[in-house]
Structures are given as C-alpha cells and as structure tokens.
Amino acid sequence: MxxxxxxxxxxxxxxxxxxxxxxxxxxxxxxxxxxxxxxxxxxxxxxxxxxxxxxxxxxxxxxxxxxxxxxxxxxxxxxxxxxxxxxxxxxxxxxxxxxxxxxxRAETVNQLFEYYLDVYAPSVGLRASTIEGAEVAFRLYVKQHIGSMKVADVAPSDLRRLHAAVLVEVREKLVQRKLKRARKLKKAEKLGAEEQRDIEASVPKNAGRYQANRVLAVVSKAMSLALENGWRTDNPASAVKSLPEDKRERYLSDDEIRRFLVACDAYEDQLVANAFRLLLFTGARLREVLEATWDQFDLEAGVWTKPSSHTKQKKTHRLELEGVSLEVLKDMRAKSPFLRHLFPGASLTAPRRDLKRPWEWIKKYAKLEGVRIHDLRHTLASVMISTGTPLAVIGKALGHTQPATTARYAHIAEKAQREATKAASEKFVALVSQPQAEVVPLNSER
The missing domain is CATH 3.30.160.390 (Integrase, DNA-binding domain)
Known part of the structure; x- marks a missing residue:
C-alpha cells in the first residue's frame, strides 16, 4: 500500500x-x-x-x-x-x-496513560469504545487525582482515595443536574432547603458505583502494563475491592415500545431515527450499528455479516434479517445508494461517533425513565422470549458465544412459561365451568 x-x-x-x-x-x-x-x-x-x-x-x-x-x-x-x-x-x-x-521507570501516571492510549491500545487492536472509556476515565478522574504521581510510588491507598473520589464526584454531578432541572421547571434561581434535601435524597445510594469501578478497572489495566514492562513490581489495584453493583435489567414494556417508536417517527432526522429502530429490531450493539458499512449486508438474502473487528466477541457474526429490520435497510439503501457507511458523520467519509443528543430527545419525547440505548438490545431479547423463542436462538441472534451470557434472560423465559401455563389453566377451568348443552337423543325411528 x-x-x-x-x-x-x-x-x-x-x-x-x-x-x-x-x-x-x-x-x-x-x-x-x-x-x-x-x-x-x-x-x-x-x-x-x-x-x-x-x-x-x-x-x-x-x-x-x-x-x-x-x-x-x-x-x-x-x-x-x-x-x-x-x-x-x-x-x-x-x-x-x-x-x-x-x-x-521514573515515569508518571500521566505518561503511563499516554503509553497505554497511544502505543498499547492501537497495537493490540482494542475496541474504539474501550479506548474511549479509558480516555474519559483518565481525563475526568485519573489525571486530576494521581496523574502527577510516579508510577512506582502509587499505593493501594492512593487508588482507594481515587475510587472514593469518583463516587463522590459522580453523585454530586447527578445532584446538581437534578437541582438545575428543578429550578428550570419552577423558573426560580433558588430552591427551598426542604426541596433541595428531597432532591439530594432522591439520588440512589448506589449512584456512581458503576463509574468508580470502571475507573478502577482502567487504572488496574494500566498498572498491569507497568508491571509487564518492569516499571513497578506489583499491581496496586489488585488490593482495592470493587464496589457492589446492582445488575441492570431494564426492558421496555409494550407501551414504552409503542412510545419509543412514535418518538422515532417524530424525530426530525429520520436517518438517525433508523439507527434507533435497527438497535431495537436487530438487538445489535451501538458500535456495530454506527460503524456498519453497506458491504456487510446482503439485502437480497437478508443477511448482515458483522466483521470480527466490529463485534465484542472478536468473531464474525452472521445475523439473519427479516421483517421490519430488512424493510428499514432496503429503504435506507434506496435513498443513499452511493454511501459507504449506513450512518455517516458530517464528512460522509467516516461513521457517526455517537447518538447522545438524539437519544436524550427520544427519551424525553417518549417519557422513558432510566432507559439506556443498550436496553433496546435487552428489550429485543425479552420480546423474543415472550413469543416462545428458545434461549439458544436468542443467543445466536445477539451474537453470544457463551450460553451463560444468554442465561441472564432465563428468568424472563420462566415468567413467560408461567404466564402461558396460567393462561392455559384458566382456559381449561373456563371450559369446565361452561354450562353443558342439553343432549337431545336422536330418534331412531324413521
């Protein structure tokens, strides 16, 4: 080349x-x-x-x-x-x-992260979302709290302080965001002391744990690199415990799905709206959709072949397309036959980076509380289960390589089975309780 x-x-x-x-x-x-x-x-x-x-x-x-x-x-x-x-x-x-x-050996944590992001990450082909997460963790928290420290001098106690600081800062940002929204709704510069206390109390106790744990994980990886390169003799992050997290299991209800699709129809940019539709209809991950190119699709056969470089499991994933998802794609292709990316950025030569602002609009219009873009993927799984689709088929559709990953939806399947059994039982009872029709004997005489 x-x-x-x-x-x-x-x-x-x-x-x-x-x-x-x-x-x-x-x-x-x-x-x-x-x-x-x-x-x-x-x-x-x-x-x-x-x-x-x-x-x-x-x-x-x-x-x-x-x-x-x-x-x-x-x-x-x-x-x-x-x-x-x-x-x-x-x-x-x-x-x-x-x-x-x-x-x-005498480098600072700032320089260690420069090596991690500029040298290591590209050389091993880390996913764009992983690199972006590490960059955010470094820029918002690591640089401020331990960036100037020598790599060899960082102790577990320093990382515990960092871990706690992230928790406090995330919670404070959430409180300030809620206070700002409340002031805007009331059209007032200040809120009463009681109102402010109520808002502060409304922030969940476990808020910030996810971010704090992700920052700790990024630092742990960076320190592992320092260990591998001989810049220190241990990984101080291994002595710091992660905070317990509540496993998120958020699925859109039938009414929420309806409101979500109505919001997509109402959004001013229908190309972006199609990105949201495909996230729900295919269960694909955000990066898989945004970075998709038309050469991955065989619209005649109804197949989307995701390359290993785009999938979380680093394996090629063949997804069969049918129904509304295929209709959306065919309509998109007809309107943009010469584009390479399904969702190009402003330059048209590279994919769109994110859907943050459009998602905020969709959530507000559809009145969706506590819903992430990734929950659209979970929603597809829950709908498939409710229609009786086996877990193995769902796992294949979502690109899971381990049955244990799909097993997280097993309790939904059990609930669906219970409801189906209950409905069948109720039908049996209803049949038995119906009044019997009078039996009229046939006259054998002609």
Missing part, C-alpha cells in the same frame, strides 16, 4: 478523518520519518520512525510516539522529531526508542 504523504500543518491535520476499521499514518512531505497517526477513535498522535545505527534495511525499524496532537502543535511535533533524528545521525549506535524504554 502506498504511503499517505501530505504537508503536516494545522489545517491539514485538522481535516484528517479517522478510518472506522484501522489506524492510519500520514507522513510529512518535508521531514522524512515524521508522521501523524490517526486512530479509529479520531485521536491523533505525532510519531517519528527511524532505523538506528548506520541505518539501512538491515537495521530494525523503530517508532516513537512524540505526543498527542492538541497537546503538541504541528511545529512542536516536527521539532521533537528533528531532535530525535539528529540524535540518531550524530551518535553512532544511538537508539532513542530503547533509551526511552530504559528511562521509563
């Missing part, structure tokens, strides 16, 4: 769009070895590539991540690359990449 060569300046870098399947490197047309790497998430990092020693094809190729675009400007990135390339040229046998690895 030919190298992508451009002038690496602010205007050109700002215009670079991510590829939904792989990271892409663009090389500078002036400084050989200097490039910018664009991840599937849209994250852009400056890199420099060289061959140590005397160079030549026999020497191994090295790559150094200089820093993230935004933190470094194009000029700063190019200057950093020039210094490294000059060092390789000036000192015989110089290998800055190896020297940097040796010096990393």
């Amino acid at each position: 030919a190298k992508k060569v451009i002038r690496l300046n602010k205007r050109n870098i700002d215009e670079l769009e991510p590829d939904s399947f792989k990271r892409v490197v663009y090389w500078d047309d002036q400084l050989k070895g200097f490039g910018v790497r664009v991840e599937k998430t849209g994250r852009k990092s400056f890199i420099v590539r060289y061959r140590p020693g005397a160079g030549g094809r026999a020497a191994p190729q090295r790559e150094i991540v200089l820093g993230q675009y935004g933190t470094l400007s194009a000029d700063q990135g190019k200057l950093a690359a020039k210094k490294i390339l000059a060092e390789v040229t000036a000192r015989t046998g110089a290998d800055p990449a190896v020297e940097r690895r040796k010096a990393r």
Whole structure:
C-alpha cells in the first residue's frame, strides 16, 4: 500500500478523518520519518520512525510516539522529531526508542496513560469504545487525582482515595443536574432547603458505583502494563475491592415500545431515527450499528455479516434479517445508494461517533425513565422470549458465544412459561365451568 504523504500543518491535520476499521499514518512531505497517526477513535498522535545505527534495511525499524496532537502543535511535533533524528545521525549506535524504554521507570501516571492510549491500545487492536472509556476515565478522574504521581510510588491507598473520589464526584454531578432541572421547571434561581434535601435524597445510594469501578478497572489495566514492562513490581489495584453493583435489567414494556417508536417517527432526522429502530429490531450493539458499512449486508438474502473487528466477541457474526429490520435497510439503501457507511458523520467519509443528543430527545419525547440505548438490545431479547423463542436462538441472534451470557434472560423465559401455563389453566377451568348443552337423543325411528 502506498504511503499517505501530505504537508503536516494545522489545517491539514485538522481535516484528517479517522478510518472506522484501522489506524492510519500520514507522513510529512518535508521531514522524512515524521508522521501523524490517526486512530479509529479520531485521536491523533505525532510519531517519528527511524532505523538506528548506520541505518539501512538491515537495521530494525523503530517508532516513537512524540505526543498527542492538541497537546503538541504541528511545529512542536516536527521539532521533537528533528531532535530525535539528529540524535540518531550524530551518535553512532544511538537508539532513542530503547533509551526511552530504559528511562521509563521514573515515569508518571500521566505518561503511563499516554503509553497505554497511544502505543498499547492501537497495537493490540482494542475496541474504539474501550479506548474511549479509558480516555474519559483518565481525563475526568485519573489525571486530576494521581496523574502527577510516579508510577512506582502509587499505593493501594492512593487508588482507594481515587475510587472514593469518583463516587463522590459522580453523585454530586447527578445532584446538581437534578437541582438545575428543578429550578428550570419552577423558573426560580433558588430552591427551598426542604426541596433541595428531597432532591439530594432522591439520588440512589448506589449512584456512581458503576463509574468508580470502571475507573478502577482502567487504572488496574494500566498498572498491569507497568508491571509487564518492569516499571513497578506489583499491581496496586489488585488490593482495592470493587464496589457492589446492582445488575441492570431494564426492558421496555409494550407501551414504552409503542412510545419509543412514535418518538422515532417524530424525530426530525429520520436517518438517525433508523439507527434507533435497527438497535431495537436487530438487538445489535451501538458500535456495530454506527460503524456498519453497506458491504456487510446482503439485502437480497437478508443477511448482515458483522466483521470480527466490529463485534465484542472478536468473531464474525452472521445475523439473519427479516421483517421490519430488512424493510428499514432496503429503504435506507434506496435513498443513499452511493454511501459507504449506513450512518455517516458530517464528512460522509467516516461513521457517526455517537447518538447522545438524539437519544436524550427520544427519551424525553417518549417519557422513558432510566432507559439506556443498550436496553433496546435487552428489550429485543425479552420480546423474543415472550413469543416462545428458545434461549439458544436468542443467543445466536445477539451474537453470544457463551450460553451463560444468554442465561441472564432465563428468568424472563420462566415468567413467560408461567404466564402461558396460567393462561392455559384458566382456559381449561373456563371450559369446565361452561354450562353443558342439553343432549337431545336422536330418534331412531324413521
């Protein structure tokens, strides 16, 4: 494949769009070895590539991540690359990449996360949603609380404080959001003390546990990398207990499904509305739908083949399409026969990143309380169960590779079976209680 060569300046870098399947490197047309790497998430990092020693094809190729675009400007990135390339040229046998690895024992948590996000995550092909979650955890919590600490100095007590801080901050954000909404409804700048206490008390006691545990999990992974690279001798996160979480099991009722579909019909952007319809009708995950391309579909055969790079289980998933889901897709294709992505972003060359704002509108219009986008997937499973679909078939439709994953819906199946048995029993009783028709003997005489 030919190298992508451009002038690496602010205007050109700002215009670079991510590829939904792989990271892409663009090389500078002036400084050989200097490039910018664009991840599937849209994250852009400056890199420099060289061959140590005397160079030549026999020497191994090295790559150094200089820093993230935004933190470094194009000029700063190019200057950093020039210094490294000059060092390789000036000192015989110089290998800055190896020297940097040796010096990393004294790195801070901020630098550890830079390595995690810029080097490790792309090299092992972590899902875009996983990388995004790690970036959010770092930006909102890790950087503020332990970012400046030396990796080797982080103790379990530091992570316990971080864990507790996330819990407090998430709860406080929820309270402030509820207070703001209440003030808006009352058209008042302040609320009474009693009203404020009631709102604070309305925030669930377990609020924030999920986020706190996710942040701890991200830090644990980063510390595992530090352990693997010899930057410390243990993982301090292993001594910190996660908070208990209530397993979410939210399914839309028949009336909520009706209101949801009415909201989809009312939404101004019907292409976005189709994304929500497909999430419900197919049970696919959000990233699978948003990153889908038309070459994954055989609309004549009614088949959606999701590539392994798009699925959570990292395996190709073949989904049979029928009924309304197939109708929606055929209608979409007829209206946009030349697009690559089903749901393109503003540039039309990359997929839409999220559905956050449209989802808030849909929820408000349909009056859906406590519903996440992922609950549409659970709702499909519950509807399939109510129609008598076996768990094994449901697991295949949802792309589960382990029966235990689908078994979470077993209690719904049991409830459906009880209701069906009850309905049958009631019918039997009703038949028995009906008055018997009078039996008129047939006259045998002719």
